[in-house]
Amino acid sequence: MSQPILQIENLKTWLASGKANVRAVDGVSFAIGRNETFALLGESGCGKSMTALSIMRLLPDAGRIQSGSINLEGQDLLALPEVAMRTVRGKRISMIFQEPMTSLNPVMSIGKQIEESLFCHTSLRGKAARNRVLELLRAVGIPDETQRYGEYPFQMSGGMKQRVMIAMALAGEPDLLIADEPTTALDVTIQAQVLDLLRELQQQRNMSILLITHDLGVVSEMAHQVAVMYAGEIVELAPKSQFFSSPFHPYSRKLFASLPGREKREQSLAIIKGSVPPLTQEFVGCRFASRCDYAWELCHSTSPEWTVLGNGHSVRCHLAEKANAGEERPPIIQPTEKSIPESEGTSNDRLLEVSGLKVHFPIHKGIFRRMAGAVKAVDDVSLIINKGRTLALVGESGCGKTTVGKGILQLIPPTAGSVRFAGSELTTLDQAALRARRADFQIIFQDPYASLDPRMMIADIIEEGMVALAIGDSPRQRQERIDSILQQVGLSAQIKYRYPHEFSGGQRQRIAIARALAVNPKLIVCDEPTSALDVSVQAQILNLLKKLQAELGLTYLFITHNLSVVEYLSYDVAVMYLGRIVEQGSVGEVMKQPLHPYSQALLSAVPVIDKDEGRKIIRLQGDLPSPSNPPSGCHFHPRCQHVMPVCQEVYPDETQISTTQTVRCHLYVK
Incomplete structure (x- = not known):
C-alpha cells in the first residue's frame, strides 16, 4: 500500500441509549493509501456508516468517540476544535451520503x-x-x-x-472522498455511470476513496483493499484479489455463498442464521460465534485476536490460528438443502394474460385545468404468465414496472387494454365483483416498513385482509390461520402481538409476505421485495419465495432491477423501457443472448465478481426520456449505439425470434 493518507487506530464510538451504551464502533483500525479505494463491507447495523461519521466528526447528539485516533496525513482530527474541523470537512475530506434526496435542500x-x-x-x-x-x-x-x-x-x-x-x-477538491452506499438505490445502468465517474475523478485528482457498501459486485469493480465489518469491529482485511479468491472468515464466506445466480437455480441459497447481535452488550467471545457453522467452546469464551495470513491478508478468527499451525483449512461453505425446481408451465395453463395495457396520467394546466398532455407510464404492454411460474419484469426506474403491476391488480385503473385473470376480464368488473376477486391476487411492496401500519399489531395487520375478504368463519379460525402462516414464513406465532418497529428489515418483509398469503392468493406481484435488504437477508427471502411457490403453486410477477435475482428465481423475463416491453423470453435466452441493444446494455452494466475477459461493457449515455414526451420512433434511439434513420421515425413491430423469445428492434425486422 502507498503512504497512508488516513490512519485509524483502535477507534471506539459509542451511542448513549437508556441505561446501556451502543458500541457502534468498537476498536476499529485501518489505513487508506493515496489514490486508493478502500471498501468497508458488511450488513446493515454493523457500524460502517458510524465509522464514516466518526471520521467526519458528524456524530448524532447521543454519540461520542470514547477512544482511538484518526490521523489525516499526520494531523489528529480528534484533537481539532470544531472551528478547525469545519475547514477539514468539504476541503480535505468530503462525504457522499446514501440518500441524495434527504441530503439536498429541497x-x-x-x-x-x-x-x-x-x-x-x-x-x-x-x-x-x-x-x-x-x-x-x-x-x-x-x-x-x-x-x-x-x-x-x-x-x-x-x-x-x-x-x-x-x-x-468535489467542490473543495478533497484528498479523501467518503462514499456511503453511493449506488444502493440506483439502477444498474446509472450505477455503472456513477462508478465510472468516481474512478475517472479519482485518477484525475489523485484522490482516495472510502467506499461503504454491502454489494460484493461493486467492491470487486472498485476496491483496492477490502475490510469486512461485523458487529462494530473489522473481522477480515485483505487486498481485493486475495479477498475474492480466498475469503477466510466464516462470515465473509457466507456472504459469498448467499449471492444468487444462475448456477444456484436448483438449490437453496446459503443463509446466515440469526441476526447481528445487539451492540449494547459487552462481548466475551467471538461476536459471530452464535451464527457460525464452525464455532466451538473457545469461540464463545475468548475473543479472537488478529492473525496475519500473509500478503496483507489478516483475519480475526480462531480458525486462522489452526491454519497457521498447519492444520487443514475449513472447506468453502456450500448450501446443502435442495429446493424443489419450479414447474414447467404449458400454453394450456395460463393464469394471467395482459394485452395492450395502457396507463396514462393526464397533465392539467391553467386555471380551468385543461388537459395539456399525458404521462404515458405504461403504453401498450402485453405479457402472459403461466400457473406456478415466475415472470421477471426488469428495467430502469421510471420505465413503468410498478405501474404495470398496479394496473394488473386494478389498483390503478387502466386507460386501455385487457387483463384476463384465470379467464375473467378484470377491467370490466364493477367494484363489488372486483373486491370478491381480490383474494386471488396480492402485492408485496418494496418497503415493508412503509407498507405496514406502525400502530397495528402483526396479528391485526394480517387479519385485516382476511376480514375484508371473508377468509375464515370465526376469529378463532383466523387466529389459527395467522399462527400457521407465520410459521410458514419462518416466524414464531408468538410475535403476532408485537409491532412492526420491533423487527428487522428481513423480518418485516416476511410479515408482508404472510399478509399476502393470508387470503390464499394465486398470483403475487413482488415489487422489488429484496432491493433494500442485505445480501444475507435477501437470500432468506428468495429461499422463502421459492419454497412457497413449490408448496402452494404460487405464480409471481417479480419486479426488480437486480439481474442476479432474476437468474436465480425466474423462468421468464420481460425487459421494459419507457412504458413498453422491448424484449421478452425465457431467462436462458434473454440473460445469455440478449438481442435488444437496451437489454445488452442493461446486462453489461451489472457489476460482477467473476471477471469475464470477453465481456463487453456498454455504457448508456444520458437518462431515461420523459414519458410525457417520449422520443419519436423507437423510444431508445437517442441512447442506442446502433441507431438507423428508420429508428427515429417508426416504432418497431414485434419480431418472433423463437417460440418463447420476441424483440422490438429494427435490427431484427425480416
Whole structure:
C-alpha cells in the first residue's frame, strides 16, 4: 500500500441509549493509501456508516468517540476544535451520503447548494463561483448544466441527484472522498455511470476513496483493499484479489455463498442464521460465534485476536490460528438443502394474460385545468404468465414496472387494454365483483416498513385482509390461520402481538409476505421485495419465495432491477423501457443472448465478481426520456449505439425470434 493518507487506530464510538451504551464502533483500525479505494463491507447495523461519521466528526447528539485516533496525513482530527474541523470537512475530506434526496435542500437550486461549498472553502465569488459550479456539473456528466444550475432536486432523477452530491463533494477538491452506499438505490445502468465517474475523478485528482457498501459486485469493480465489518469491529482485511479468491472468515464466506445466480437455480441459497447481535452488550467471545457453522467452546469464551495470513491478508478468527499451525483449512461453505425446481408451465395453463395495457396520467394546466398532455407510464404492454411460474419484469426506474403491476391488480385503473385473470376480464368488473376477486391476487411492496401500519399489531395487520375478504368463519379460525402462516414464513406465532418497529428489515418483509398469503392468493406481484435488504437477508427471502411457490403453486410477477435475482428465481423475463416491453423470453435466452441493444446494455452494466475477459461493457449515455414526451420512433434511439434513420421515425413491430423469445428492434425486422 502507498503512504497512508488516513490512519485509524483502535477507534471506539459509542451511542448513549437508556441505561446501556451502543458500541457502534468498537476498536476499529485501518489505513487508506493515496489514490486508493478502500471498501468497508458488511450488513446493515454493523457500524460502517458510524465509522464514516466518526471520521467526519458528524456524530448524532447521543454519540461520542470514547477512544482511538484518526490521523489525516499526520494531523489528529480528534484533537481539532470544531472551528478547525469545519475547514477539514468539504476541503480535505468530503462525504457522499446514501440518500441524495434527504441530503439536498429541497428549497434551494442545485447551483446555489454547490456554491455554498465553494464559499466555505474557496475565495471564489459571483461570476467566478458560478463558472466553477458549471464546470463541476460538466465534470460529473450532467448535461445542459446552465439550465440545471437553476433547477431544484425534485426536478432530477436519482442518478442526477447522486451526481449533484458528487459535484458538491468535489467542490473543495478533497484528498479523501467518503462514499456511503453511493449506488444502493440506483439502477444498474446509472450505477455503472456513477462508478465510472468516481474512478475517472479519482485518477484525475489523485484522490482516495472510502467506499461503504454491502454489494460484493461493486467492491470487486472498485476496491483496492477490502475490510469486512461485523458487529462494530473489522473481522477480515485483505487486498481485493486475495479477498475474492480466498475469503477466510466464516462470515465473509457466507456472504459469498448467499449471492444468487444462475448456477444456484436448483438449490437453496446459503443463509446466515440469526441476526447481528445487539451492540449494547459487552462481548466475551467471538461476536459471530452464535451464527457460525464452525464455532466451538473457545469461540464463545475468548475473543479472537488478529492473525496475519500473509500478503496483507489478516483475519480475526480462531480458525486462522489452526491454519497457521498447519492444520487443514475449513472447506468453502456450500448450501446443502435442495429446493424443489419450479414447474414447467404449458400454453394450456395460463393464469394471467395482459394485452395492450395502457396507463396514462393526464397533465392539467391553467386555471380551468385543461388537459395539456399525458404521462404515458405504461403504453401498450402485453405479457402472459403461466400457473406456478415466475415472470421477471426488469428495467430502469421510471420505465413503468410498478405501474404495470398496479394496473394488473386494478389498483390503478387502466386507460386501455385487457387483463384476463384465470379467464375473467378484470377491467370490466364493477367494484363489488372486483373486491370478491381480490383474494386471488396480492402485492408485496418494496418497503415493508412503509407498507405496514406502525400502530397495528402483526396479528391485526394480517387479519385485516382476511376480514375484508371473508377468509375464515370465526376469529378463532383466523387466529389459527395467522399462527400457521407465520410459521410458514419462518416466524414464531408468538410475535403476532408485537409491532412492526420491533423487527428487522428481513423480518418485516416476511410479515408482508404472510399478509399476502393470508387470503390464499394465486398470483403475487413482488415489487422489488429484496432491493433494500442485505445480501444475507435477501437470500432468506428468495429461499422463502421459492419454497412457497413449490408448496402452494404460487405464480409471481417479480419486479426488480437486480439481474442476479432474476437468474436465480425466474423462468421468464420481460425487459421494459419507457412504458413498453422491448424484449421478452425465457431467462436462458434473454440473460445469455440478449438481442435488444437496451437489454445488452442493461446486462453489461451489472457489476460482477467473476471477471469475464470477453465481456463487453456498454455504457448508456444520458437518462431515461420523459414519458410525457417520449422520443419519436423507437423510444431508445437517442441512447442506442446502433441507431438507423428508420429508428427515429417508426416504432418497431414485434419480431418472433423463437417460440418463447420476441424483440422490438429494427435490427431484427425480416
